[in-house]
Every structure is written in structure tokens, then in C-alpha cells.
Amino acid sequence: MKITVDTNILVRAVVRDNEQQALIADTALKEAALLAVSLPCLCEFVWVLRRVYGFDNAAIAAAIRALIATEKVAANRHAVEAGLLILEAGGDFADGVMAYEGSWLGGETFVSFDKKAVSLLARQGQMARLP
Numbered sequence: 002m003k004i005t006v007d008t009n010i011l012v013r014a015v016v017r018d019n020e021q022q023a024l025i026a027d028t029a030l031k032e033a034a035l036l037a038v039s040l041p042c043l044c045e046f047v048w049v050l051r052r053v054y055g056f057d058n059a060a061i062a063a064a065i066r067a068l069i070a071t072e073k074v075a076a077n078r079h080a081v082e083a084g085l086l087i088l089e090a091g092g093d094f095a096d097g098v099m100a101y102e103g104s105w106l107g108g109e110t111f112v113s114f115d116k117k118a119v120s121l122l123a124r125q126g127q128m129a130r131l132p
Contacts, residue, residue: 003035008045038076047094058088092121
């Protein structure tokens with residue numbers, strides 16, 4: 002079966018705070034022929050791991066890298082890498098994803114009130130500015 006995973010499946014598999022659900026999540030992930038992992042799912046995954054479970058950026062990045070290294074995972078790997086670059090630089094994964102996807106859609110400059118996001122993107126050579 003080819004499945005699209007919800008954030009809660011990934012969270013249960015990583016956090017293991019509910020052993021019964023963790024085992025069910027493990028089975029679903031192992032038995033699937035393909036795991037479609039959407040960008041919104043990963044953005045939510047990062048948010049939940051950080052805000053609910055207190056994971057640091059390095060642990061979150063490691064979890065995402067382990068996931069996308071799995072051959073049967075289908076994801077927009079370029080967008081995921083863009084998100085990871087910002088996350089590993091101390092920013093928000095979602096900002097990196099949005100900047101990448103915006104550029105892919107034809108946007109030339111990332112514009113945000115988030116000074117940290119703008120600074121991190123600019124340091125990576127991307128066009129980013131405050132409004």
C-alpha cells in the first residue's frame with residue numbers, strides 16, 4: 002500500500018509517548034510500499050516536536066534527515082533541504098520551506114516581518130527583506 006502519512010503517525014514513531022500507537026505507527030510505516038510525506042506534514046512535525054516535546058533543532062533535523070533518507074519516502078527533497086538549512090542555522094524550518102517554494106513558484110524575494118528569518122535567508126544568499 003502507498004500511504005500519505007499524517008503528522009501524528011510520524012510523531013508517535015519518533016516520540017513513543019504512547020507505546021500502543023507507536024507500534025501501530027511502526028507497522029504502518031514498515032508495511033507501506035511508499036510513504037508520501039507532504040511539506041505541511043513536516044512543518045507541523047517540526048512544530049509539534051519543538052513546542053510540545055521540547056526537542057532542539059539538531060534532534061528535529063536528525064529525525065527529518067533519517068526519514069527522508071529512507072528510500073521509500075516521497076517528499077519534495079529540495080524544499081525539505083531548504084527548510085533544514087534554516088532550521089540548522091537556528092531558524093524555523095517552515096520559513097526555509099516557504100522561501101524555497103515561493104521561489105519555485107516565481108517569487109523573487111522572500112518578504113516577512115520575521116527579522117530572524119529574513120536575516121538567515123539573506124546570509125544564505127537568498128533575496129529576503131522586511132516589508
